[in-house]
Amino acid sequence: MARCASSPRLFVKPTCFCSSSATQPWRTSFHEIQAAMKSGATLGLSHGFLLGHLDSIGERFRPDISVILVAPKGMGPSVRRLYVQGREQNGAGINCSFAVHQDVDGRATDLAIGWAVAIGAPFTFQTTLRNEYRSDIFGERGILLGAVHGIVESLFRRYRDRGIADEEAFIRACESITGPISQTISKRGILAVYEDLKEEDRRIFAEAYAASYVPAFDILIECYEDVESGNEIKSVIQAVRRHPRIPMGKIDTTHMWDVGKRVRAKRGRIPVDPFTAGVYIATMMAQIDVLLEKGHVLSEIINESVIESVDSLNPYMHARGVSYMVDNCSTTARLGARKWAPRFDYNLMQQSYVKCDGKEGGVSACRPFPF
Known part of the structure; x- marks a missing residue:
């Protein structure tokens, strides 16, 4: 029975x-x-x-x-x-x-x-039961949900600060990831995103990648070790205890996501922004490297870092925005995305983008571009 x-x-x-x-x-x-x-x-x-x-x-x-x-x-x-x-x-x-x-x-x-x-x-x-929960809880906080949320929020502000109009900033920061970048990775792999770029765009991609890898890895290795030690699971249990008093708030009511609704209503052809692609793929590769370092098998690594991201989750954000992606997931995932997205946002703004803008002496000391 x-x-x-x-x-x-x-x-x-x-x-x-x-x-x-x-x-x-x-x-x-x-x-x-x-x-x-x-x-x-x-x-x-x-x-x-x-x-x-x-x-x-x-x-x-x-x-x-x-x-x-x-x-x-x-x-x-x-x-x-x-x-x-x-x-x-x-x-x-x-x-x-x-x-x-x-x-x-x-x-x-x-x-x-x-x-x-x-x-x-x-x-x-x-896999093993222990490796499954470690890679899964970590992945949700990383590129699957939390990191991609932090990336698109930080890029939207960066593009607006550089004088780009709201709707174009959203297309570059978010639509580029959830549309052509995800589709290319799904059908032809990560390297194809770079290979499809023109020469000047490859240079921009490489600078963004080199400047973003270490700040992303910094957050990801901390997150994995919080899951590994049990601290992140304790945090989830404590948060669930607080929910009757303090429910989870909404995450798509800011100006950026209002702009996104307008963009989706009249969506046309979406170009790949090379800077966005470099930041996103640097974070994806950093997550892959953390899981490799921690002894996970490649099939699990690619599913938790690439396939689930571009084939299962990003299409939800592409359809209706970040809340539709995050809040269709488990309580554990929803809590983790809310907790870690701001960490990626902060590290990229404070450490990555300033290097690319020449305020920290360029990107020569950053992670070399591997392609």
Whole structure:
């Protein structure tokens, strides 16, 4: 008997319990769920957050149950929409990672892969439960949500400060990323963005990249180590406790996002801004390098830093703005994006753009451009 539920009251002694519950229900009901499971049962998770919480409080899963993970690399609405689309279009679906944390009967791997197939994953790659929650929680705060939000906000102000009209500033700062840059990366890879540029634009790209890599890496390595140590998970749990008193605020009511509505209403051809491309790709590469340094496998790194960004999340911002992207995600992701986006904004404004504008002696001491 297999059950998928959000409350332990919905099952009695199952052989397989699969849950996609949010952060707070799992934290508060975990012991009740474990107690209700019979020996030899399988606990299926769609996110590794629970293990991160258990790590932070020094607890473990029961040793007599199997624990597996199947984690779609996209937000819930995308998983469902592409699953349904798969009836007509072969290959539609969201890539998944899978992990076997405990296997008490030798069947856990088969169950995990079968679960991934059942939800329509075109590609499924192996990870560990611990690496999944670290890369996933980190990635949301990085290029997937938090970093890209900080990038577009800082670039919009920079372009306006240089005398560019509001709508053009939005196109350069945001539309360029969510439109042609994401589309090129999705279809032909990161390098193709640079190769498609004219010679002068390549120089601008290289300067922006060299000036932005280290400031982005600085925030990203700090963020990863906050996740790794358990501090970021504790921060999420504390924030959720505060929500009845202080709910999350809106993030798309500023002038920039009002301009974005006007731009989307009359959207035409969107050019690639080379400076924007350099900043964005420097941050993406910095995230890739952090995950490499921390020992993650390449399939996980590329999914958490590139594929999920350009194929799953950026299209939501392209359609309706930053809140539509961020606030369709989990509570953990929404909190992290709000917390870390200002850090990227600040570091890029204070350390990257001033170098490119000649106020800090140029970019000779920055990260060399690798292409």
